[in-house]
Amino acid sequence: MRRSACLLIALLVFVTVTLCSGCSTQYKPKGRKIPEGFLINCYPGSECTQSDSTPLPGKKTQQIVVLLTTDDVDKVVAWYKTELVLKGYQVISDNNVKGSITLESQNDANHVTVTCSPLGDKNTIISISVFPKPI
Numbered sequence: 001m002r003r004s005a006c007l008l009i010a011l012l013v014f015v016t017v018t019l020c021s022g023c024s025t026q027y028k029p030k031g032r033k034i035p036e037g038f039l040i041n042c043y044p045g046s047e048c049t050q051s052d053s054t055p056l057p058g059k060k061t062q063q064i065v066v067l068l069t070t071d072d073v074d075k076v077v078a079w080y081k082t083e084l085v086l087k088g089y090q091v092i093s094d095n096n097v098k099g100s101i102t103l104e105s106q107n108d109a110n111h112v113t114v115t116c117s118p119l120g121d122k123n124t125i126i127s128i129s130v131f132p133k134p135i
Contacts, residue, residue: 035063039130043069062131073116073124077101080114106133
């Protein structure tokens with residue numbers, strides 16, 4: 001009986017790890033190249049319209065990526081709320097100003113800002129900034 005339970009648990013762990021292994025694959029949007037080492041996943045199906053990586057003192061960088069998607073703002077914001085938590089960030093504010101929603105988040109090392117804004121009736125612009133957390 002105990003052996004059967006152990007085998008069942010081992011099987012469940014294997015299946016869970018196998019199913020989640022695809023979760024770590026980062027989506028690579030068409031368009032501009034994402035900066036090397038960008039820490040936040042790009043929204044699935046989006047296109048990169050701008051990207052930049054600026055060196056800072058202490059071998060640190062500030063990175064910015066701008067994406068375009070046909071999904072609505074609420075769907076994109078919900079996805080990024082989950083993405084940030086899965087990446088170990090704490091969402092510290094969620095502001096809605098005239099339909100543009102900005103998520104502010106941080107972990108021990110970095111501060112991340114994700115702003116989602118409607119563009120016309122059918123598109124959403126996603127702006128992601130990653131920079132070292134101020135001391």
